[in-house]
Amino acid sequence: DQQVKQNSPSLSVQEGRISILNCDYTNSMFDYFLWYKKYPAEGPTFLISISSIKDKNEDGRFTVFLNKSAKHLSLHIVPSQPGDSAVYFCAALNSGGYQKVTFGTGTKLQVIP
């Protein structure tokens, strides 16, 4: 039972354009969501997070949107840069209790110069 889903295994975007990565979840108990970026041969790096009390969080070129009614979140990268080429994972947890984290399967983003 995949509680966090990233339905697009890969995405190609032209440099300077917007990248939109999507994530869906099924567990209504999740109330904290994170995005991670992973380069080959390295551990994941925290990118941005959002609590369920918000519907948007921005950090520079990165914005995460949360639609609780649709159980959907998205990561927007504007403008996309070649250095953004990596695998992006979304993750979710219930922060009120034990912090068991559930990850999605990842989306490989390629930003074409």
Place this chain on the structure above:
Amino acid sequence: EAQVTQNPRYLITVTGKKLTVTCSQNMNHEYMSWYRQDPGLGLRQIYYSMNVEVTDKGDVPEGYKVSRKEKRNFPLILESPSPNQTSLYFCASSFASTSRWDEQFFGPGTRLTVL
């Protein structure tokens, strides 16, 4: 330098031979966790620990053990490894409060092959 270290980075072993992958952090983090990464399955949490002597199962704990006797260390133990435990393993640490998870760090990974 703030970091999470894992050892070994690469390991090839045989079925049934007990092994331990060490994880250590130098940031005084309460929360530590182990994940495995497999193609098409993303990252899956094996075990996590909220603090010393407090551990709990993630989504895929079968075949693994952990201990948290000291705050800085969180070893992953495979008592009797099997080929389906061939994977890339990551350790991570952060402060317990999710409001501080922007300071979460992952280790570089351990590539384990069980023959």
